Amino acid sequence: MALSVSAGGRCAYIQPIMPSTFSFPRLWRISGALLAASGTIVGALTAHLPDARFAEGGRAIAHNAMEVQMWHALALLALGVSLSQRPTRLIAAAGCGLLLGTLLFCGGVYYTALTGHHAAHVAPTGGSLLIISWCTLAVAWALRA
Template sequence: MLFSPVIPRVWRICGALFAGTGTIMGALIAHMPDARFGVGGRAMAHGAMEMQMWHALALLALGLTATPKPTRLLAIGGCGLLLGTVLFCGGVYYTAFSGHHAAHIAPTGGSILILSWLCLALGWALRA
């Protein structure tokens, strides 16, 4: 079965890992010399870290409040938050630190995040 009761546990674990690594990224961003960033990279990395932390909290809340077997829309939305956060933040971090754009990685991740939030909204709206 594709959507199992394990999914909310995965959301909680990944949310905690995102929060932990987001804290590490925040410290690095605050203390690394400017030479380690691409042009405008510190601000860009800070934005990615904020996005990561917000989605960490969202995954934790989703994992703590989900029923043992979430509906298909809620499962797709939550898993999309996970994938979209990795792609979006990873792409922005790469660009911030290297100065090279990561092709379509960040926009793809951002699009997945938007669609995931829409799936969650619809899933909650249709929930009996």
């Protein structure tokens, strides 16, 4: 919350940090659509780029990451469409975790597929975040009445 203090020392107004147009369901719908679009591009690239563009075994690795990306894009789209009201904190955390985990996991795997180098702990961190997010989502739905 941002506070504005008047000359008399009283709080004039409290303004939320996030704009009123922000919503997690909207973020997840937009992110899911963009992940699906970029996943389609990656699918085309893995099908049509010459082998020399990939590290050894990189084409199959990139294709597997693309499948993970597409499944999580669909999950984010479904989560965004199914929630018309404000999500609980657990659902918000799970949705954000799915988004960040997908970016980290797939980004790390794509980097490895193209360069042959491992991006430290990026992909394992993203994968762990995906697992935790799915479990968090299960708990959140179990707690919902």
